[in-house]
Amino acid sequence: PEASSEADKKRWMLNDFDIGKPLGRGKFGHVYLAREKRSNHIVALKVLFKSQLKQSQVEHQLRREVEIQSHLRHPNILRLYGYFYDQKRVYLILEYAAKGELYKELQKCKYFSERRAATYVASLARALIYCHGKHVIHRDIKPENLLVGAQGELKIADFGWSVHTFNRRRTMCGTLDYLPPEMVESVEHDASVDIWSLGILCFEFLYGMPPFEAKEHSDTYRRIVQVDLKFPAKPIVSSAAKDLISQMLVKDSSQRLPLKKVLEHPWIVQNADPSGVYKG
Numbered sequence: 001p002e003a004s005s006e007a008d009k010k011r012w013m014l015n016d017f018d019i020g021k022p023l024g025r026g027k028f029g030h031v032y033l034a035r036e037k038r039s040n041h042i043v044a045l046k047v048l049f050k051s052q053l054k055q056s057q058v059e060h061q062l063r064r065e066v067e068i069q070s071h072l073r074h075p076n077i078l079r080l081y082g083y084f085y086d087q088k089r090v091y092l093i094l095e096y097a098a099k100g101e102l103y104k105e106l107q108k109c110k111y112f113s114e115r116r117a118a119t120y121v122a123s124l125a126r127a128l129i130y131c132h133g134k135h136v137i138h139r140d141i142k143p144e145n146l147l148v149g150a151q152g153e154l155k156i157a158d159f160g161w162s163v164h165t166f167n168r169r170r171t172m173c174g175t176l177d178y179l180p181p182e183m184v185e186s187v188e189h190d191a192s193v194d195i196w197s198l199g200i201l202c203f204e205f206l207y208g209m210p211p212f213e214a215k216e217h218s219d220t221y222r223r224i225v226q227v228d229l230k231f232p233a234k235p236i237v238s239s240a241a242k243d244l245i246s247q248m249l250v251k252d253s254s255q256r257l258p259l260k261k262v263l264e265h266p267w268i269v270q271n272a273d274p275s276g277v278y279k280g
């Protein structure tokens with residue numbers, strides 16, 4: 001049979017689920033814990049209001065997010081099992097990440113140990129190698145888009161800004177902090193934008209804030225395009241970690257350390273837990 005999109009293989013409906021507690025609010029609606037009645041499978045049900053999607057003109061972005069995420073299968077990428085809609089709402093059937101939102105964990109402990117940061121960076125590098133292998137770039141890697149599974153493993157979620165590199169867009173994304181120079185200067189960009197964002201994330205895991213943070217947007221913009229990278233004196237961070245970050249936060253996107261080399265970097269080899277799970 002002709003290849004149907006993964007996401008709309010089965011006709012799901014609200015009645016297929018028992019709805020549980022709210023897990024929180026996403027950008028365009030609420031997320032609920034839910035259980036699919038036939039299989040007793042626990043999922044997260046993200047409810048989006050069509051009215052809000054329309055007024056924010058993000059319907060095409062949502063369609064792309066569903067199309068891309070429903071085809072990705074990787075332990076560090078949140079699964080999108082399917083979707084359905086009614087008169088007013090669109091429902092995304094997503095994998096439930098039992099340990100919640102990474103950014104809350106980062107806020108709670110201010111910054112992570114080098115072993116924890118390296119373990120997370122390694123698992124994200126593996127997930128991004130998988131995505132790039134399928135010509136998908138995420139373009140929005142940041143703590144808010146990372147969830148934690150039951151075993152403590154990271155899950156990249158929210159492919160709202162991802163694209164198939166065949167039809168590259170020059171749309172501007174959310175917060176500036178994570179954007180590499182070529183996106184801030186809105187010139188052509190490729191998969192190496194995710195290497196830049198992973199470098200920003202590594203810095204924020206270790207210091208508790210992104211490297212080019214500034215009060216004003218204009219200052220952040222300038223610090224990004226100048227790659228004004230300064231390592232704080234506290235907390236103490238190894239020179240190996242700083243070396244890796246410095247090789248990822250390079251203005252010339254072709255000179256950024258390839259993800260495969262990130263996994264071979266001494267700091268990762270010596271600090272990341274091979275299982276990809278931080279065991280504390």
Ligand SMILES: CC(C)NC(=O)[C@H]1CCC[C@H]1Nc1nc(Nc2ccc(C(=O)N(C)C3CCN(C)CC3)cc2)ncc1C(F)(F)F
Pocket residue numbers: 022023024025026031044045046078094095096097098099100101144145146147157158
């Ligand atoms: C990536 C994207 C940008 N982010 C999101 O979508 C957010 C928006 C709201 C929730 C989250 N979306 C998801 N969250 C989970 N799991 C989860 C979340 C929160 C808690 C938690 O700490 N509490 C309930 C606590 C429990 C304690 N009380 C006090 C506070 C809330 C525990 C588990 N799994 C899948 C999803 C997904 F993505 F599939 F929808």
